[in-house]
Every structure is written in C-alpha cells, then in structure tokens.
Amino acid sequence: MEVREKIQTELTHELMLEMYWIMLLSRRIDERAWLLHRQGKFPFHISGIGHEAAQVGAAFALKRGKDWLVPYYRDLAMVLAFGLTPAEFALGLMGKKGEPSSGARQMPSHWGLRRANIISTSSPVGTQTPHAAGIGFAIKYRGDDAIVLTSIGEGSTSQGEWYEGVNWAAIHQLPVIFLVENNEYAISVPRSKQMAVSNVAEKANGLGLPGITVNGLDVIEVYDAVKSAADRARAGGGPTLIEATVLRMTPHSSDDDDRMYRSREEIEEMKQKDPVNAFRDYLIQQNIITEAAQEKFQSRAKEEVNAAIKFAEDTPYPDVEDASYPVYAEDIRHG
Amino acid sequence: MEVREKIQTELTHELMLEMYWIMLLSRRIDERAWLLHRQGKFPFHISGIGHEAAQVGAAFALKRGKDWLVPYYRDLAMVLAFGLTPAEFALGLMGKKGEPSSGARQMPSHWGLRRANIISTSSPVGTQTPHAAGIGFAIKYRGDDAIVLTSIGEGSTSQGEWYEGVNWAAIHQLPVIFLVENNEYAISVPRSKQMAVSNVAEKANGLGLPGITVNGLDVIEVYDAVKSAADRARAGGGPTLIEATVLRMTPHSSDDDDRMYRSREEIEEMKQKDPVNAFRDYLIQQNIITEAAQEKFQSRAKEEVNAAIKFAEDTPYPDVEDASYPVYAEDIRHG
Amino acid sequence: MAEVTLIEGIRQAMDEELARDERVFIVGEDVGPRGGVFRATEGLYEKYGGSRVVDSPLAELSIVGMGIGAALYGLRPICEIQFADFIHPAFNQIVNEAAKMCYRSNGAWTVPMVIRAPYGGGIGGGLYHSQSVEAFFTHVPGLKVVVPSNPRDAKGLLKSAVRDPNPVIYFEPKKGYRLIKGELPEEDDLLVPIGQASISRQGKDLSVFAYGMMHYYTLQAAEIVAEEGIDVEVVDLRTLLPIDEQTILKSVEKTGKALIVYEGNLTGGYGAEISAILAEKAFVSLDAPIRRLAGPDVPAAPFSHPLQDWFMLDVSKIAAGIRSMAEY
Amino acid sequence: MAEVTLIEGIRQAMDEELARDERVFIVGEDVGPRGGVFRATEGLYEKYGGSRVVDSPLAELSIVGMGIGAALYGLRPICEIQFADFIHPAFNQIVNEAAKMCYRSNGAWTVPMVIRAPYGGGIGGGLYHSQSVEAFFTHVPGLKVVVPSNPRDAKGLLKSAVRDPNPVIYFEPKKGYRLIKGELPEEDDLLVPIGQASISRQGKDLSVFAYGMMHYYTLQAAEIVAEEGIDVEVVDLRTLLPIDEQTILKSVEKTGKALIVYEGNLTGGYGAEISAILAEKAFVSLDAPIRRLAGPDVPAAPFSHPLQDWFMLDVSKIAAGIRSMAEY
Numbered sequence A, B: 001m002e003v004r005e006k007i008q009t010e011l012t013h014e015l016m017l018e019m020y021w022i023m024l025l026s027r028r029i030d031e032r033a034w035l036l037h038r039q040g041k042f043p044f045h046i047s048g049i050g051h052e053a054a055q056v057g058a059a060f061a062l063k064r065g066k067d068w069l070v071p072y073y074r075d076l077a078m079v080l081a082f083g084l085t086p087a088e089f090a091l092g093l094m095g096k097k098g099e100p101s102s103g104a105r106q107m108p109s110h111w112g113l114r115r116a117n118i119i120s121t122s123s124p125v126g127t128q129t130p131h132a133a134g135i136g137f138a139i140k141y142r143g144d145d146a147i148v149l150t151s152i153g154e155g156s157t158s159q160g161e162w163y164e165g166v167n168w169a170a171i172h173q174l175p176v177i178f179l180v181e182n183n184e185y186a187i188s189v190p191r192s193k194q195m196a197v198s199n200v201a202e203k204a205n206g207l208g209l210p211g212i213t214v215n216g217l218d219v220i221e222v223y224d225a226v227k228s229a230a231d232r233a234r235a236g237g238g239p240t241l242i243e244a245t246v247l248r249m250t251p252h253s254s255d256d257d258d259r260m261y262r263s264r265e266e267i268e269e270m271k272q273k274d275p276v277n278a279f280r281d282y283l284i285q286q287n288i289i290t291e292a293a294q295e296k297f298q299s300r301a302k303e304e305v306n307a308a309i310k311f312a313e314d315t316p317y318p319d320v321e322d323a324s325y326p327v328y329a330e331d332i333r334h335g
Numbered sequence C, D: 001m002a003e004v005t006l007i008e009g010i011r012q013a014m015d016e017e018l019a020r021d022e023r024v025f026i027v028g029e030d031v032g033p034r035g036g037v038f039r040a041t042e043g044l045y046e047k048y049g050g051s052r053v054v055d056s057p058l059a060e061l062s063i064v065g066m067g068i069g070a071a072l073y074g075l076r077p078i079c080e081i082q083f084a085d086f087i088h089p090a091f092n093q094i095v096n097e098a099a100k101m102c103y104r105s106n107g108a109w110t111v112p113m114v115i116r117a118p119y120g121g122g123i124g125g126g127l128y129h130s131q132s133v134e135a136f137f138t139h140v141p142g143l144k145v146v147v148p149s150n151p152r153d154a155k156g157l158l159k160s161a162v163r164d165p166n167p168v169i170y171f172e173p174k175k176g177y178r179l180i181k182g183e184l185p186e187e188d189d190l191l192v193p194i195g196q197a198s199i200s201r202q203g204k205d206l207s208v209f210a211y212g213m214m215h216y217y218t219l220q221a222a223e224i225v226a227e228e229g230i231d232v233e234v235v236d237l238r239t240l241l242p243i244d245e246q247t248i249l250k251s252v253e254k255t256g257k258a259l260i261v262y263e264g265n266l267t268g269g270y271g272a273e274i275s276a277i278l279a280e281k282a283f284v285s286l287d288a289p290i291r292r293l294a295g296p297d298v299p300a301a302p303f304s305h306p307l308q309d310w311f312m313l314d315v316s317k318i319a320a321g322i323r324s325m326a327e328y
C-alpha cells in the first residue's frame, strides 16, 4: 500500500484499526472454513480471501445501521463489517439452527440480515442489481437519508440483469453504488472472455453514470472512493460504478480445482500482494499499531474464530417440522 | 440533405435511383396500409414512415443475396430492399395464404424470408440481438464471406437481451452491424426515460466496439457509414454499433394514439424533414433524376401498390387444416 | 350499482389503492401519460404524478426486479407487464427471486408486490400478443396467481392483491377488458379474498371448471345446454394458486363429472393440475373420465383470423364439450 | 461391454458427435479448459479446440440466444446451462424464440439445438443448485424434453438430441452423474430414439412412472417391495415431451393402478400431465386413485441436510408410496 499524504479526515486511527480487525477476522475464519471443509466437517465453502480490502473499505464508507447492502457471495468481510457475527457465519457453513440469513435453507455465504439492512441474496448472479435499483428508488421515493451499495463479480456484469439494474439507477439518478470486485476470473473464465472493454469501469460510459477503477487491495483507496460516491449519492447526485481490482487467491469455491486453468506461479505472485498483510504493514509503518498490539489482534481473532466454530458445532440442526415454512408471508411465525 | 463532395464510388446514379425507388415504394404501400386499416380492411398496421432513409441506406450497403438480415418490425423499406415484394407484404397485412414469413401465423411486419437470408422475427423486442451474434459467430466459424446486420429501436436497447448480444459480438469480434433506429420514442416513452446517455452510440463505449451516430434522414450518410462498417466486418475487423437518428412520423402503430403524449407541432415539424422528399429533392437538384422521371416513379409506385393490394385481396385465407403444423421440424411438408 | 367494464374495475382498484396507501406505486411501460396501451392506468398519472405512476425503460426483468427491491424496502409496487407474452424476460426475477424470498430468508424478507399482465387470445394478436402463460407460474410455490372473470372480482381481487404480503401475479383476460361488463356494488372498499373459487352457477349434471375469458364463455355455454336439459355447475376458479381444493372437490362429489376449460396449450396446462387433484382425491365420486378442453398444442393463437378461430375455444366449442361429457 | 458412469455416457456422446459432424459445437460457462464444473466436457477443449468448445460470458440468455442464431445459420449448438436453476434468464429465448421458430416461420426456419442442464437435488446445493424445472418446458409446444436415467440412455439420447432438427432440452440428473453406473454396448453409433418411454421392469400389480434420478430410486424400491410380494411395473419416461402416451396407457390398462414419481414441486409438476392423460384416457382401467409422489411445495430442496432429507424423495419413501398404493 502506498503511503498517502492526505486521507479522508473521517478515517481516524481508531477507525483504521477497526477496519484492520474486520479484515483479519474475515481472513482467519475464511481460512478456518477451508480447513474444516477439507476435514469433511461441511460440504461447501466459498471464499473472500484477497477481496477483504475492497469489502471493508466499502463497508466502512457507508453509514452502517442506516445504509443498505445488497452483497454477493464473496462478501464475508463486508457483511462482518455490517454486523454479521462469526458465529452466525459458522452456523451457515454447517447448516445449523438459527442461521440468520435463511434458517439454513440456503448454502453458506448467501447473505441476508434484516437487523443490518442486508437483504436476502440468492445464487443466480446479477439478480441483485435490479433489487438495489429498486431500493434506491424507494429511498428516493420516501426521501430518506440512506443509500444502497450492491456488489458483484466482474464476470457477472455480463448478465443483462446487471445492465438493466444499473440503467434504472442512472436514468433516475438513484442513490446506489455499484461495486464490482474484479478478480479477473469467473470460475475459470478470464475477463477477456466476458467483455471487450479493458476495465469494468468503462461500462459506466455506456450507461451514463460516473465510473472509476480503484486498487481493491488498498483499503484506504477503496474507502475514499466509496466515501465520495456515497456523499454524492446522499446529496442527490446519483449512482456511481466503482470497480475494485482484487485477487481471488483461492479456487472459486471448495468444489473448484483451479489448477486446470491457471498456473501455480500466478497464485504465488498473488501472495506478495496480500491485502491483509499490506494493511498490517502499513499500520505498523505508520505507527498506528505496534507489533505487540498486532500480535494481540491475531490471538484475539484466533479466539473468536474458535468460539464461533465451537458455537456452531454445539448448535443443533434446524427442526424438520419447520422445513415446510414459510413459503408465504402468512406462514411466518412471529415472536 | 447536404450535398456531398465525395460519396462512395459504388454509389452510382443507377444505385441511387434504385434506392429512391425502394424508399418511395415503401412509403406508398405504408400510407396505403394506414388507409386500408382505417377502412377496416385489416386489424393492424405498424409503420416505417420516417425511417426509410436509414433502412434503405443500410440495406444497400450490404451484399444482398449473401449477407444476412435480422430486422425489426419497422423495417418495411429494408426488407423490400432485400427482396420482399409488396404483394407479400400485403398478404401479411391481411393474413392471407402464402404469406412467406409465417404462413400468416404472425402479425404483419414480423419479417422472415428464407430466400433472402432474412431470419424469422418475433414480437418480444431485443430477442433478435443474440440471434444476430449467433449468426455472426457461425459465419466466422465457417469462414464465410458474409456479414449480418440487425436493427432495433432505441427503446429496445434497454433490454438485457440487447446488451448480451452486442457483448458477444464485441468479445469475439464477430461480423455484425448493430443498427439502432433512434426515433426518440418507445411507444410513448421518450429516450430520456430509457437511458442516461444522450446518444445510443455511447453505449458502444461500455461494450468495447466502435459506435457512431449518423443522420438517419440522409440515405447517403447511412449508406456510407454502414458500408464502411460492413467492409471492416468482412475483413475481420469486428462489429460496429450504428445509431441512425430518424423520425417516427406516425403513431406507434394503428393501436396507438400519440396525441396523448406528444404535440401536433412536433408532428408538423417532422414533415419538413421527411426523408423521402429530401432524397427526391436531392436527386432532382443533382440532376440525377428529372421531374418527369420522378413523376413516373410516383405513378409506377401507385400501380405496384394497387396490384399488391389487389393480389392480397384476391388471395384466400390459409387452410384451417394446416393450422396445427408445423410445430416440429418433422411436420414440415416439403416440395 | 353501476354497470362497468372489466378494465374499469381494474382501473378503479388501482385508483383506490393509490389513494389509500402512499406506499403503492405503479411501474411499467407506457403506464404514464399514455395511460397504458389498454388504458388500464388512464388518468392515474395526471392524478398521482410521475413519481407514483412510473414509465419504466422497455425492460421487463428490471420492472419486476426493481419492484422486488422497492418491496423489500417497504413500498407496494404494482408492476405492469404490457402483455403476458412479454413476462418471460422477467421469469428469473419472478421465479428465482420474488417467489423464493420469503422461504429463503426464513421469513425475514417478504415481497408484497403485484404483477399485472393482460393474457389470452382472440384479439388478432398472433403468437406474441395472445399467450396464456399461467401454468408457468402455478408451478411456483411462493407465488399467488389470480385471474378475474368479471368487473367485481377484477376490482376486489386486485385490491386484495395490492394488500397481500406476497407476490401476486394478476392475469387480466384482455379480450374481456371491454366485452365483459357487470355491476359494481357501491362498497367503500370492495375486497374479494384471494384463495377462494366461486360457484358461479349451481348445477347437478356435471362440473365445469374455468377462469378468466373461458369462464365468461362457459357461463354462456351452460345456459345454452340448460335449454337442452343439461344442468351444469360452473366453478370460477379465480385464484389459481393457492388452489381452493375444497370447493373443487365438493363440486365433483356432487356432480360426479368434471370438465376443465382453459385457453392455453393443453399439455402441461393448468387444467392438468385440477385433473390430477380430482383423480387422486375425488376418484370414488367420478362417474366419467375427467376431460380437458384447452388450446391446441401449437405455440399460440395464430394471427390470420380463420386460424385464430381454429385455435380459440368459444361458446359453441365449450357447449359441444359439455354435451359430449353429459352423454357419457 | 464396459461399465461407465452416467456422466461418462454424456461425455462420450458429445465427443462422438463433435467428431462426426463439424457443425456441432459446445458453448457454455467453464466448458473449455475447466471441462465443465461437473467435468462433462472434460478433454473436449483439448481435443477440438476453443472454436468448437466455447467458454461463454456468464450470461445464460445469450448462450441460448446465440445458439439459436448459430442454428439458424446451419450449425448444431450444444448449449450448456451450468445448473438448471440458472436456465430461467434464458426462458424468453427458449420459450418465445427457439420453441416457436418452426411454427412461426411456417417451417422456413428451424432451430436444431440441444440445451443441456444438470437438475435435481440431494447434493447439498440448497435452493439454487437443486431445482427440477422440467415442468416449465413440458408445457411448451415446439420443444422436446429428455431426461436420461442410465448411462446407455444418457449417451444414446444425447446423440439423438444433437441430430434432432428441433430444440431439445436435455436435463441431467446430477446426483446420478457418478452414482449411476451401467453397461455401454460397444456400438459404433449408439442412438436411443427420442419420444419413447421404456418399461424398465415388468410387473402386474401397479405401474410406477418416473424419470431421471427418481427412476433410479424407483427401480430399487420395486425390488424391495417385490420381496414383500408386490409386483411393480416401472416405466422410465425418458422423453417427457412429446409424451409416449401409448406406452403409458398400455401399462395402466394392464395394472389398473398408477403412481407417478417426480422430485420437483408437486403442484403443477410434470406428473400432473401424466395423471390428467390417464384420468381421461385410461379411466375405465383404473382400479384406484392416481397418486403422485413428488417434492413438497416449498421453493426447492433446502441446504441443511436434515431439511434436504425431508425434501427429497428416496428409495424408502418411494417404497412406502408403492405399498400404500398396493393396499388400495
């Protein structure tokens, strides 16, 4: 990470440490999920490793508790920043009772958290983009002081759903931020087979909204970009498309084997650019954190992850009697 | 129309007269269709009045007999240029036997003409764009010396189908021309409610292909633009998006009443810019046609239209015994 | 009581719901100054303004998709799809998103929205302005599917749909927009409950199940055969999903014979489900094979009018179907 | 004869058809170097190159839409949809375009194409990697719909599908990809005709109709109940559209009882059509109500494994269904 002369004044040292904490926590529970998956503890994991800076930079630039989030499956760090707990994530991995996004009906990483304004998300990529436009429309309709951010992978911007959703926001100048986490792959398919433009941000030119590319490995650069887009959106200035270039440092998911389509050298090179390490080094270098304090963060993360996994392991599976509900809103049990 | 110093050398006087002839013929049969519809002779007409220059300029820039066409419902002049006869069009209006696009199964102006490489088109707007990409793909796959042109209205470029189809062609550098006939309305909805860009051609920037805007009331300007895009596509240079600005001088269709959403002054102003008259005046001014010859064109057009209508009126309706065929290719009767 | 057309019932429902609840808004192609291509939203743009009666881009999936988002935030969208034939681009949003939201979020999120779409043939619309697409949606748990057959139900069901906390697809028999007329009670707030079929004609010889335009024709056919001594019970299904099994079963327990009439394609159509329910749960009551009278298995009603007439069911074809059933 | 898995039958079919006819190409997400997320296209990119095994953008409607265009020009696309749950964005292209092309052009244009899609649950895939969506397509005249249940049919039907002049949707029971094994005859050119059901087990007490994974389970259930003295006839439907009515009716004329097993949602599912055909055309042969055993009416199989088990039919649930039917 570059050392910056001037960064957004809101970004106090305290806030930066909070950001680092979430990045670290996300990384550690993500790594643990890979491990437990390999041990056969659950059938599936999809990872955000390499995306943390983009996600945390974006989340912290929003007004958590007030703004809305329409994330996608890689956004573990983003939803942790919005208030999902590690234990709740672990419930999802194991399909346990009380999992808050879906009552364990959906696969892990299919986010949704009513208390944090994170709407329920599904698997078909691109469908969330029009939802974000609709939320933006409703915010404007109501005159509320909120904005909405929706994220997506670069491959999924090939979907007509994405195009139509962004188009709505551009036409109606809705308070929506479209964050594209560009990791250059859609499972095995490289960006060059998804689009003829060289940056996703160029797609904004065809849709009539501002578009920028930021280094998604630099949490502060992402924060700054999202913050100014958020300020503009909140002031009635309309939507922004932000492309954050990131690294998918793992296979697509636990079902994937990326050796079939990319070299080991490519993976090795990524490790040099690890966004979590980069932010740690930056904080140390800037004397925002001491080595000792950093070590404490590490051990606290380990403890929290252990506790989360233990909690989920000790939790029973959902009751089968509840499986057929609620298909309709009338079926929802209140209280 | 501006007088041009230099125009494409292929555009001989003979060819220009042919172009004028098709524009005129299209206009006359279109006007007649409105008249007959008002007399209750058939239930529906959708018009190309005001679009003729764009359509004829485009069609003549292609190698008819060799190139492929994926048109939309307003393209009467374009398909006449490709070889549909006025009588065949009239069969469509009246739903008569032998109508070549669909055996009168589809509404009028749902083009399709196997002998002329015009594929069958439907009503849902935007669906044709991926078809054109697929045809472009197949041409390249086979190494054939053809190209394909597909047309659409500006409103329909809001469809994800359009975006995805163009994206294919841009990624794979396919020999496809995407012609957008921008008449500023989709039924009643103005362009400003369809897109946040001010020209449809800007959409090309988001998709990574060249995009240009041409005056679609100027048949020669359109011809030139399509010709050079066609040359490039044929040489392996990939697709082009061409926006032709045109006028929809009529209501959307015979079912529409445009007084609800646009002023009569707007319509009156259009008449000053009528593309058929403009080309006539140009040809006269340039001494390419004499007044007398022009008058002959007019009377010949009238005769052809009369004959076409008479032919269709004299033709019976399709046989009801054939109505249930051919749902599957096996049902097609050959010979 | 005033006699009004079916489309007027629809328009009144929207007008009243827009006035009642400011969360309600309309979105669709040409619903604004144009008042809808069929005029269902006529006058509403002028009355409620462009922020509540919103001309959308020409893009169905995002009409539904933005509606879902707005509903999640707390609004009550009424999405208009200009023709049912053009609902297909929105299939993913309807089936994978709107329908599954409640279950997939374990009730944390719901999608209170209405999707209105004119359906059906007989108007010279050819393959793409004539389709009956209800069976694609009656297979989808989480959706409600409603088809009115008269102005009163049209109004009362639509008002109920707007207030329903679930996604409701509301198919309008467009051929009947102005053809079907009926009395509208002068109620302040006319609501017809979703989920209940109605016995629109009592009879004892056989039961005919229909909805929308086909129900309108069936009632006429029933009067014709009544003069021949055949006493038909007509059931207007009205809500196709969830299915009012009780009313359906009771009718067949009484009459012993069932004919199901629908204008969409026969195979895999909505009538198959009604037949399957009866074949399982009313088996002992059945005195005759269950029959379906439906559109032929070609893509949709062709344009040319003799071909269209061939495709479409009408009063006399339905009467013939009833007679042959009665003879069994 | 070699024993192979179901997915190997699928792979071989594509390999042979690519070799036989240079008009054939494959297009879909990750079908290239990755060999497909399930490995169905493994080795084909290396063998035939990137121009014939084409990694598409992540955009299903254009996978099908470009396939239609290529087919119109004369190629023979095999379009892969990564999961059947993601076929919905392409619904418009399939239903409004591919299916209607032949009829709407009066036979001037046809769309010879195959759309392959893995379907079904039981693999921990949750709501969006478990769906059975066949009933959306068996209601569409102009489509053919095929579901193999063993390696031989998988290969032979897919080869037939590639040569069929119509759009064929080929649903693959993904849970059975490696679970279902069987012999492949050493035929040069193994073709299994589209449009024919097969009696996979002769029996006299009742007929069970199934396809895909449910057929695999049904055969096992039939053996279990056979030991209890119940002699089940099992019909593997194989082609869901067009329907092989003759085989279906003949079986019920023999046994007098029909049970239809499918794993998708009960209401409006494919079994409804089979039931409706029987209730009309085999009425006099029926000794018992027609029953359907199907997935419950919740959106799809949930993820958490006890919930998934609750959703999914299996051998013992099917055996129980057979017993209760036999007792009638």
Ligand SMILES: Cc1ncc(C[n+]2csc(CCOP(=O)(O)OP(=O)(O)O)c2C)c(N)n1
Pocket (backbone or CB within 6 Å): A074, A123, A124, A125, A152, A153, A154, A155, A156, A157, A181, A183, A185, A186, A187, A248, A252, D029, D058, D060, D082, D086, D089
């Ligand atoms: C409509 C749809 N098609 C296919 C898939 C299968 N799928 C899941 S993720 C994925 C790749 C997404 O790539 P990208 O958008 O770049 O996001 P990334 O995973 O790289 O973060 C695919 C093809 C899906 N989920 N939805």
Ligand SMILES: Cc1ncc(C[n+]2csc(CCOP(=O)(O)OP(=O)(O)O)c2C)c(N)n1
Pocket (backbone or CB within 6 Å): B074, B123, B124, B125, B152, B153, B154, B155, B156, B157, B181, B183, B185, B186, B187, B248, B252, C029, C058, C060, C082, C086, C089
């Ligand atoms: C998918 C779909 N939705 C709606 C319609 C109804 N419709 C027919 S033409 C049209 C307007 C098209 O406008 P534009 O693309 O600008 O073309 P123009 O008619 O102006 O030439 C609409 C909404 C349709 N045919 N298809």
Ligand SMILES: [Mg+2]
Pocket (backbone or CB within 6 Å): A153, A154, A155, A181, A182, A183, A184, A185, A186, A187
């Ligand atoms: Mg990616």
Ligand SMILES: [Mg+2]
Pocket (backbone or CB within 6 Å): B153, B154, B155, B181, B182, B183, B184, B185, B186, B187
């Ligand atoms: Mg237009």
